[in-house]
Amino acid sequence: xxxxxxxKNHFLVIxxxxxxxxxxxxxxxxxxxxxxxxxxxxxxxxxxxxxxxxTWTDAQVPNTYSHYADIAMxxxxxxxxxxxxxxxxxxxxPTYSYARIYKMGDVLHRHKDRFSCEISTTMNLGGxxxxxxxxxxxNVGTVEDGFPAKTDNKGTKIIxxxxxxxxxxxxILEHWREAFIGKDCAxxxxxxxxxxxxxxxxxxxxxxxxxxxxxxxxVKK
Numbered sequence: 001x002x003x004x005x006x007x008k009n010h011f012l013v014i015x016x017x018x019x020x021x022x023x024x025x026x027x028x029x030x031x032x033x034x035x036x037x038x039x040x041x042x043x044x045x046x047x048x049x050x051x052x053x054x055t056w057t058d059a060q061v062p063n064t065y066s067h068y069a070d071i072a073m074x075x076x077x078x079x080x081x082x083x084x085x086x087x088x089x090x091x092x093x094p095t096y097s098y099a100r101i102y103k104m105g106d107v108l109h110r111h112k113d114r115f116s117c118e119i120s121t122t123m124n125l126g127g128x129x130x131x132x133x134x135x136x137x138x139n140v141g142t143v144e145d146g147f148p149a150k151t152d153n154k155g156t157k158i159i160x161x162x163x164x165x166x167x168x169x170x171x172i173l174e175h176w177r178e179a180f181i182g183k184d185c186a187x188x189x190x191x192x193x194x195x196x197x198x199x200x201x202x203x204x205x206x207x208x209x210x211x212x213x214x215x216x217x218x219v220k221k
Contacts, residue, residue, distance in 0.1 A: 003089035011134055011168035012087060013158060017080045017123060023163040026072055027126030027186050034065045034101055058100070061108060066100040073097040076123070077190045084121065084167055084192070092119060092192040099188040102130065108177035110135075113170030118193040120170035124160035128182025131157050132166060135174035165190075 006012040037053035040046045046053065054067040067073075077097045085092055095117075113120055122132060133155035155174070158166055168175065170191075 002087040006088045006167070009136065010172050011156075011158075011166060013160070014080075014083060014087060014165045014167060015161075016163045017083055017165035018076060018163045020161070020163040022076075023123070023125050026076065026188075027162065029072060030067075030070070030099060030101060030125065030186050031184075033067070033070070037065070061100060061102065061106050064100055064103055064106055066098065068098050069096055070099055073099050073188045073190075076188065080121075080123075080165060080190065081192075084119075088119070088167060090119065095191045095193055097188060097190050099125075099186065101127070102180050102185045102187065104180055104183060106177075106180045108132075108175075110174050110176040112172070112174050117170045117191045119167065119191075121165050121167045121190040121192075122160070123165040123188050123190070124162050125186040125188055126162045127185035128180075129159060130177060130180050130182060130185045131159050133157055133176050133178070134168060 002012055034054060040053060041048060051057075051068075054065055054070075056063050056065055058064065058066045074097050077094055081092060081094060084090075135153050135155045155176075160166060
């Protein structure tokens with residue numbers, strides 16, 4: 001049933017993809033990591049260009065803490081992959097994980113994802129509720145310049161509780177979040193692709209060393 005639903009709608013919500021207590025633990029860990037990173041910057045334990053502990057320089061959501069390929073997030077990715085494959089009916093090749101702690105006023109503008117994000121997920125780790133919206137019409141928005149998309153359709157509203165995960169085809173479905181009115185909300189994104197040859201191509205096409213490193217680990221299995 002879930003496979004047919006995903007094939008038709010291009011998205012699926014997995015309730016308690018991880019135990020809510022696990023999500024809470026990872027949420028508190030990530031809050032603490034943000035604090036550690038800020039302390040390291042403030043006291044110049046690391047230089048301002050070092051992103052080993054995270055960064056506030058993501059242009060998509062300015063001045064918001066984020067981190068590529070955190071080890072805890074990567075571990076969760078491998079844990080939920082079997083559930084994703086079972087419920088979607090797809091054989092997936094993980095590419096990378098990415099996590100953010102959103103703050104009041106943040107907006108995720110309408111967009112579609114690049115080809116390396118063929119199957120995307122977002123998991124709620126904790127914090128205040130913040131819906132994500134999906135536009136089900138495949139012809140809405142663009143892959144290349146989807147900021148902003150050329151529509152104001154209301155879309156489908158998805159609310160995730162801690163541990164819940166939304167799986168969706170990010171290249172097909174335009175998605176966005178409206179202005180956040182809470183204090184903070186931590187989300188982790190898991191990006192996978194279906195075509196293994198495309199995964200290998202990304203190694204040569206991307207200039208992001210973190211992404212290359214992560215994909216390299218997968219390819220060497």
